[in-house]
Amino acid sequence: MTEDWQNGGFGIYIHWPFCLSKCPYCDFNSHVRNTIDHSVWKTALLYELQHAATLTPGRTVQSIYFGGGTPSLMEPDTINAIINEITKLWHIGNNVEITLEANPTSVEATKFSNFKAAGVNRVSMGVQALNDIDLKRLGRLHTAKEAMQAFDIAHKNFERISFDLIYARQDQTLDSWVSELKFALTQAADHLSLYQLTIENGTRFGELYDLGNLKGLPDDNLAADMYATTQEICADAGLNAYEISNYAKEGAESRHNMIYWRYGDYIGIGPGAHGRITLDGKKQATITPSLPEAWLQRVQSNGHSLQLNEIISKPEQAEEYLMMSLRLSEGTSLSRFQSLYSAPMNQIKINALVEQKLLTCTNDTLIATKAGRMILNAILKELLT
Numbered sequence: 247m248t249e250d251w252q253n254g255g256f257g258i259y260i261h262w263p264f265c266l267s268k269c270p271y272c273d274f275n276s277h278v279r280n281t282i283d284h285s286v287w288k289t290a291l292l293y294e295l296q297h298a299a300t301l302t303p304g305r306t307v308q309s310i311y312f313g314g315g316t317p318s319l320m321e322p323d324t325i326n327a328i329i330n331e332i333t334k335l336w337h338i339g340n341n342v343e344i345t346l347e348a349n350p351t352s353v354e355a356t357k358f359s360n361f362k363a364a365g366v367n368r369v370s371m372g373v374q375a376l377n378d379i380d381l382k383r384l385g386r387l388h389t390a391k392e393a394m395q396a397f398d399i400a401h402k403n404f405e406r407i408s409f410d411l412i413y414a415r416q417d418q419t420l421d422s423w424v425s426e427l428k429f430a431l432t433q434a435a436d437h438l439s440l441y442q443l444t445i446e447n448g449t450r451f452g453e454l455y456d457l458g459n460l461k462g463l464p465d466d467n468l469a470a471d472m473y474a475t476t477q478e479i480c481a482d483a484g485l486n487a488y489e490i491s492n493y494a495k496e497g498a499e500s501r502h503n504m505i506y507w508r509y510g511d512y513i514g515i516g517p518g519a520h521g522r523i524t525l526d527g528k529k530q531a532t533i534t535p536s537l538p539e540a541w542l543q544r545v546q547s548n549g550h551s552l553q554l555n556e557i558i559s560k561p562e563q564a565e566e567y568l569m570m571s572l573r574l575s576e577g578t579s580l581s582r583f584q585s586l587y588s589a590p591m592n593q594i595k596i597n598a599l600v601e602q603k604l605l606t607c608t609n610d611t612l613i614a615t616k617a618g619r620m621i622l623n624a625i626l627k628e629l630l631t
Contacts, residue, residue, distance in 0.1 A: 255510040259502070259512055264314070299336060308501060309342065310345070317346055322361055323364075325364040349388060350397070355395065355400070380415055394433075408436070410438075423476075424479065431485070445460070507570045514534065529558045568583055568629065569626055577612050591612075
């Protein structure tokens with residue numbers, strides 16, 4: 247019997263929680279530590295994997311993703327040990343994607359060849375900006391020149407390269423973003439993640455914003471123009487907007503992120519990593535302690551830190567599936583939603599949104615239009631209430 251998660255596949259996420267510094271916009275689970283015992287951390291991550299395998303025996307892994315934090319600060323030996331352990335514990339797909347997030351500092355880029363030798367076949371670089379003034383504002387430790395040098399090293403080692411940029415930054419004009427994006431597209435990456443700067447609570451930017459001291463942010467109209475222009479420029483360059491903030495050449499979509507967006511199952515390994523795994527036909531959320539020291543202590547005491555947090559009801563699964571899949575250009579399967587929800591989606595609401603040209607509905611598929619993508623949260627609220 248086919249289970250719902252098989253529509254999305256199965257992946258493994260490894261979280262490395264450490265960074266050299268905390269970026270002012272970042273609300274991820276990242277921490278700065280003066281010293282790290284890499285041997286101890288390697289052992290703990292392997293223990294966690296071994297426990298996770300007892301929960302999901304016999305599955306085929308389609309993607310392994312090293313995220314953070316800054317996983318390019320990991321020792322290549324740790325990466326190699328983790329990949330080898332995964333190949334022992336699960337079946338591995340023929341075209342398994344193994345991604346490592348990396349900062350394009352000169353020191354980290356010199357490790358690319360070792361990461362490739364360890365088994366990594368895709369690198370995702372956190373560039374964020376291509377001028378030194380904005381890089382400094384964003385708290386990045388690399389320069390624009392180092393980013394260019396890192397691109398060159400990455401091209402020598404990996405066939406698949408992605409990098410991130412943030413737009414709608416302080417004092418950024420539409421023209422300057424257009425120039426920056428067009429230059430980025432000359433760097434021959436097959437995948438770009440292009441995110442609008444958001445001010446998150448609990449970050450340094452959040453504190454400054456609340457005090458009225460974060461100046462020069464674009465208004466909503468300019469930010470919307472930047473988003474629309476981004477869509478056009480990437481399309482002209484042959485990178486499809488397969489997800490709201492992600493653009494790729496055909497076949498170069500992030501397979502790992504597609505598991506999330508297609509609402510598959512995934513194991514989350516490491517501090518603060520969460521997961522979704524189906525056990526005995528029931529989808530369960532997994533969590534781990536966020537503080538690195540607490541996570542490590544839990545693993546050393548219990549052999550693992552994974553907690554089965556809650557069983558996700560079928561209606562909740564349907565809602566999560568809709569929220570994830572409607573971000574994709576391929577859209578949402580209405581029959582899959584109905585099988586989870588045990589009732590069809592409200593056709594009257596769908597028809598109204600189609601009439602407003604915010605959605606298209608063809609046969610079994612619901613897709614957000616370009617206009618709809620810009621107000622997706624409002625569309626989801628309308629469909630789910």
